[in-house]
Amino acid sequence: MRPVYLLLLTSLLLGQAHAASKPKVPASATKPAAPAARTAAELAAAIRPSLVKITQIGREGTDGIGSGFVVSEDGLIATNLHVIGEARRLQIEMHDGKTHDVSVVQASDNHHDLALLKIEAKGLKPLPLGDSSKVQQGEPIVAMGAPEGLAFSIVQGVLSATREVDGLEMLQVAVPIEKGNSGGPLLDMQGRVLGLLTLKSLKTDNLGFAMPVNELKNLIEKPNPVPMSRWLTIGALNPKLWHSHLGAQWTQHAGVIRSEFPGSGFGGRALCLSTQKVPEETFEIAATVKMDDESGAAGLTFCSDGGDKHYGFYPSGGKLRLTRFNGPDVYSWTILADVPSDAYKSGDWNTLRVRVEPERIVCYVNGKQVIESDDTGIRAGAAGLCKFRTTVAEFRNFRIGTDLAEKPLQPELASRLRSKVQEYVATAATTDQTLEGLLENPGAARRVLVEQRRRLEEEAVRLRDLERELHRRAMTKDILAELAKPEPEINLLRCSLLLARHDNPEIDISTYMSSFKAMVLDLKDDPEIKKGTIAAVKRLNRYLFEENGFHGSRGDYSNRSNSYLNEVIDDREGLPITLSVLYIELASALGVQGVFGVPLPGKFMVGYRDGPEGELQLVDVFEHGKLVTVEQAALDLTEDGRFPEAALAPTTKQAILLRMLRNLMSSVFDDSRSLRDSLPYLNLVLAIDPQAAAERLTRAQMRQRLGEKAGAREDVGWLIQNFPEDGPPELMQQLDRWMQSLRE
CATH class of the missing domain: 2.40.10.120 (Thrombin, subunit H)
Structure with missing residues (x-):
């Protein structure tokens, strides 16, 4: 058993707190004497x-x-x-x-x-x-x-x-x-x-x-x-994926395409066409759309010539409209259908889907068919997004394929899953009553309905909790699968994005992987990258910190956004460890040898060696990629000016992920949120590292305070079983007493 285990166990049982170290903020310069007041x-x-x-x-x-x-x-x-x-x-x-x-x-x-x-x-x-x-x-x-x-x-x-x-x-x-x-x-x-x-x-x-x-x-x-x-490219659409037509401003952030300002077409019409190839004859396109103003219009376009000829399917004024555009003005437009639908959610995200066949067009909103047209006026052409007037519209998850409909579950699987869910939510049997029966005693019936509604609301809360936990368990499974690979094959970038998605199911990992690939392409043929480790490190520093503005968080260090790699990529601001992950993965993707993570106490840094026997040098990514020696870093971060030997060794990708996870856990405690908010992080730490004694003890305490005695007994039992043979007897006795109280 590691000596640190006993130290952590003693510390936590005695309730001692340890403050996390953070980078020092420089003091302001001395101010000159105040000038005289003026009018x-x-x-x-x-x-x-x-x-x-x-x-x-x-x-x-x-x-x-x-x-x-x-x-x-x-x-x-x-x-x-x-x-x-x-x-x-x-x-x-x-x-x-x-x-x-x-x-x-x-x-x-x-x-x-x-x-x-x-x-x-x-x-x-x-x-x-x-x-x-x-x-x-x-x-x-x-x-x-x-x-x-x-x-x-x-x-x-x-x-x-x-x-x-x-x-x-x-x-x-x-x-x-x-x-x-x-x-x-x-x-x-x-x-x-x-x-x-x-x-x-x-x-x-x-x-x-x-x-x-x-x-x-x-x-x-x-x-x-x-x-x-570079600034002008922030948020810009990738020209290899999208081409804008008829003006407007199209930008992309966190996987969401946003369109502002009217287009140059009649009625403020503007198009943004995908470069994806549209299948011949029969095809489908889909996207999820949200508008700031329901009096506007925004949605899908297809069979487009890149100019004034195309179809459009979009919400407008609360209805769903299919239009054939044959020219530049309203006189050449044909509204093929304009219908209301209960499936459309005003002011919210709505998924639009269009199926185009040789002899008909079928339109759906949120999975429900709303329009079928036999119009064949235009066929072939590009597909993409459209918007009209001054609408500010957002689009996500645009797709092109031959069949984009959500596939029904296999009957046997669906039955099995529904049975499991029903077992979870069922607390009492319910009785069907007809409306006529309710009207016999409206007052009593209303009381029954209120009780049932409250019960359903409680079940809805439980189902939301179950859905959230299902997502977290799925992310945990994906992370463990990635970490199970041999160390060189582990994709740390993907692991870090999965960690962010553990908290936010809406994160589209593929979008950020594509953004990273674009960064790799920027540097792939750069001659400095190919000159060797030292030249490559200097080029990476210029690229990340000078040309693209990545920097350490200045005024909101403990904000959880700094630990989410997707937000670090979006905002170009983060913690030493998240900036280091981006740096290390970029170096690895470019084939730069000898660049690795160094887990210094108090601040994570990037290390590099010019050859296997080269001297260890450090990159302080939090300080704009400053190059520092080990001695300089030790004087800054330690009281005695020395690092323990283990702190200077290249760390594993699993250890990096665990450190990121513990940063997130610290931010929860800093925010003084509920105990239950910290449990998903403790669960994930222990899934990755079952031997993490400190987190095991903390989770036992949390579970006890939340009334989850079975879970607390499980954790205390593990602590007793793994207690060091040379540990203080009084601590073992305290654990035994704790286990006894949990059995009562």
Whole structure:
């Protein structure tokens, strides 16, 4: 038995807590002496040269307007992240009317809604940054921005309070904040920036909030630059898979395709056609669709020539419509059917499916047939997505095939499964009553129906729990199957995505595997990758941390999103271990030798050796890919400046996954959620590593407190059976007493 087992057992039984170590946050620089207070008019004149107007430029012109301000004389501009959006070209207008295109998104922070932009300019006038931790309620302030596009406007007010909004500490200000003010500076009467105007209060037009400037300082200290050439591709559809037609803006995030703004076709029509080959003669297409406004329209298109000729099947005004489009305007369109359906769920996700045969077209919504047409006006062509008017539409799970209908279960299997479910939910026999029988005594009947409804609601809760547990067990089975492979064959990327899907069934793993493959293709033929380990490591660092902006989480380290690899890929922000997984897997896919995970205490890092006998070097992926020696890392992370030998050895993929899982478990405890929320993680840890004594003991305690005595007895029995022979007798006696109490 490992010595650590006894240590953990003693610690947990005695109720001792251990705090998780986290990366240190650098202290703010010393502030200069405060300048003298000025009037609002004096501030307006002094500050105006430091203010900028930010314009998002899309396919159809201006997509949005916001504010910002200069923070360095060599062209660094601060604003809100939502002001710049994603995949948008950005233009900065200075106070004198000169404009500059943004060359680099120097830093971005989703959690705090902050961004830093870089323009090619010199000799700018930066605003001094104050200390938002020292603001006082009632302190006079001024705010500047571009309300409703009116650039370089000023308003005066007071600081109302500091208040928590959505888990973030914000500065509440008694000033009106309009569209276009976002990103503008909030200043004290000495002209120092206290915050960035961020959002408008829902209660009154004369109350708003600002993000404290100290969060901006953290961003300045730890940038994650992304060149605009890369920024414009974030969320963009893969041109190898999709071609957009007739305008609109089509983007993709987390497996969901999103369309905004009207298309250039009549009625705002726009198409996004798949490059997948459509089967000849008979075929089906399907997708799940959601719209922000039911008066709009969005759905499937097929038999398209890439222009004005195609079919469309889509919800419109709450009905399901099939239309043949033969030209550019309404006079050449033919509405073949426009019908209501109880199967359509207004305001929710709906699965549309179309079957096209040589002599007919059949349309379905959520598995129910709603339209059958014998129209044969158009055949052959591409298939994809369509939208109309100003609708904001989202699409997921688009498919093309010969038969996409959900297949019925085999009768014997269906009967067996239903029997199992009925056994699970049945608590008492029910009695069928006819409506006539109920009307004989409506009052009593209503009481019976209320009781039955409540019972069904309780059963629905149990079924949801069963469904959730079924999904978790399925993910556990898939993870164990992957980990059962020989170490070199284990796909750590897939394991990590399965871990994320364990919590979120909606994650489409194939989408993220495709995103990863695209990264591999970016570097596959890069000459630096082929030069050897050292050159490849430097190229990987530039690619991930300079060109694509991956970075360590700055202000929300314990957020569970940082442990979900899909969200790390989406947001380019994560923990040392999740960023390391991406790094290691990318290196492996590119054939880079000698790159592996190093499980240092307090911070996971990537290690590499230039050859089998080469000296171990480290990559701190949390710190922008900083290259560090073992000695430097030891001085940073340990009290005595030395690592235990095991901490420097390449770790296994199973150990990496377990460490990620334990991070997730820690975040549950940090959030102070219910005990039951932690059990799925404990179950998964013990499924992967049945010898994990600490988790075994914790689960026993959890099960006891939740009243699950049988499960608690099972875990305590394992602990007794595996108790070390040289362990303290009093601890063994305590376990025996615990087991006895569980039998009572």
